[in-house]
Amino acid sequence: MAEIGKNVIENLTTAMYENAYTVYREYIQNSADSIDKAIAAGVVNEKDAIIDINIEYNKRRITINDNAMGIPAEMFVKKLTDIADSQKDRTKEKGFRGIGRLAGVGYCDTLIFKSSYKGENVESVIEWDGKKLRDVLADTTQHPSAADFVDDITYSYQNKANVDDHYFEVIMEGVIPESDDLLDKAVVIEYLESVAPIPFASWFIYKSKIYEFCRNNNLKIDEYTIQVNGNQLFKPYKTKIYDGTSGSTKVVDEIKDVEFKEFYASDGRKLAWMWFGISKFEQQIKPMNKMRGIRLRKENIQIGDENTLGASPKFFKESRGNCYFVGEVYAVDSELIPNARRDYFKTNATTKEFEVEVRKVLYNELYKTYHYANQVKKAFQSQTDYERKAVEYDKKVSEAGFVDEKDKEKAKKDLETAKEKAEKSVRTIELREQDANENITLNRVFNEIKESYRPEISNTVISVDSVKQEEKNKKEDKKYLTQNLSKYNKREQKLISKVYSILQAILPKDMADMVVAKIQEELSK
Structure with a gap:
């Protein structure tokens, strides 16, 4: 008979995840599933359901609490000690492998689970000894089976509770020094703002358009009230795009609209949908702009990070391409199943179809969009450059502003070169406008750029003062x-x-x- 050794516990705890912050995501997705059940059962109203996170750096304690279903006392110990034996429906629930609950044990001295189920007057408690777990894993002379190991490091008991209470609570006591980042409230909030299933911030004006699209297409974005030390979290999307160079807060671009795409399998099933921002695509969006890039989500929980789609040649022709956009791809098909690390999907036929369909938009359409924007900008810039040079030249002529004849001739040649470019750009603009008339995305981009390059000066206008000055210069023979x-x-x-x-x-x-x-x-x- 095969025996599963102690090291499997390590593989399912600290070795499973790429960074410590993942513990927050794991416990949040379990709470979200419980809230869904509680709302369906009438245990809690949607507006009252909450996931409350409390970080106490001085006490080195993290608490994650929800007011959802809780777990019946008779099922509590089995659910919290069985490993990879979840009874959850993977097609409907966010956490379904039965290993996420172990995420925190490697990062603290004691991992405590507490729960009360409505109608029962007990609070069920189980403690995992994280310190002993690390000691046994490090001791090469000890070789307990995984089952014996779990029995040895867990301890369960019950307390009295109010019969109307219903909650589940995770407490990480004695967060180890190596995991100090888990106690950094600002960093944790920034992580959860990207990853967690939370609403858009109120200042993101296009959220109403996104919600309207969902209503019209029978789609749903899972959103939950999640607090960190009393502060509710929101996705920090903004319309303004900042330069971000050396801490600069200069606005270099702005999202003027959002567009939507839907992705279907060969049999007509909806695989996913996405929204992305329309701007002038002035430059790659700098890291200081939170939520840059097209993000991948399932049940509104982020899959991987901002580079999951951008770094893959499956999706973007150029690795820089993703950094010209903000937006989200929401996977909706039940067979698009997050892998154990939740950094991508499990490989199957549906995932392959998803990749093919999403590639058509990201690899082709979005690539074409930001390159198209660059062509249009250069064409309009050629015209404004010529206008500016023409006004400067006329002004210097009227005010005797050239240093000498050589300076004047050089300026004249520069003006002629600018004029040639401006004349060529007229044809480029005509062609790009034809493209815009055939494509709604390019039409929006073209109009945004055209509006921003409205001439503010004109080479045909010289002020009366300049004319008078020129006449005076001629009389005085000034050149x-x-x-x-x-x-x-x-x-x-x-x-x-x-x-x-x-x-x-x-x-x-x-x-x-x-x-x-x-x-x-x-x-x-």
Whole structure:
């Protein structure tokens, strides 16, 4: 008869998950399942159901509590000591393998489960000795079977309770120093805001459009009230996109709308659906923007992280592609089953179909979208660049603003080059507008970019003051900048002009113009 050794317990605890924060996700998904049952049974109202997390750093204690079904006393010990023997329905429930409850035992000295079931006057309690678990696992001379090992490190008992109480509580006592991150409230909140099945924040104005899409298509987003130390959590999506370079809070783009896609299997079953934001796609979204990238979710619990779809060549033609977007793919088919680590789906025929269908959008359509946006931006930029250069040139002509003839000729050539690019861009814009007329996503992108590049200046408009100045310059025979320095003689003006030319030769254009302007200002005093 085969015997399962103690190491399987290690494999199902700390070795199972990529980081310690996973313990929160595991206990939250179990509470969410219990809340669903409690609402269906009329034990609790949906608006009153809550998952309450309390982090006490000084006491090195974490408590996760829900006011859902609880577990009947006669079933409590078996449910909390049986391993990988869950009776949950994997097609309907979030946690179904029967191993998630072990997640916390490797990170604390004592893992305690408490529960009371409505109609019973007892509180059932079981304690797992995490310290002893680690000691036995580290002792190479001890080789208990997995069953004996569990019996040796668990202790159960009962307390009196109110007959109307119904709850389940997880307590991690004595969180070990190596797992200090679990007690960092700010980091835990940031993790759960991404992963947990919580509502959108009120400031994300497109949430109502997402909910409307769900109502119209018979879809549901599982959402629960989850608190950390009394503060309710929300998905931190925002409409503004920030630069994020060296702590900058400069807004570089903005989500102007959201679009939806649905994915179907060959037999017509709905596999998944998604929403994603429409912007000008100015640049890759920086990490400071929470919730960047297209995220994968099942029952509104995140699968993997922001890179799960973006890092896979199955889904994005370019690894950078995912960072141009915000959005979520919600898997809905019952055969899209999260694997034990919950970083992707179990491999099966439905998963393969899902990959094929989602790829059509992410690999092809979204790739085309941000590249299309770049083409449109460059075309409009060519036109605004030409307009700006034309106004600058006319202004310098009217105000005798060129250093010398060489400076004037260079500016004239730059203007001609800009004009050629602007003329070519007209055809590019026409073609891209034709594309936009055939594709609703590209149409939205085109219009957003077009609106942002509305000309603020025009090379056909020269102010009355500029015209008067030009006429005055002609009368006084002024052509170049230094001729405005009337208190200097022609020889001195020529020397100053030579200095200006040297500065233009050795400095970048913007810096040279700034230095020359400053010198001109000082010499004019």
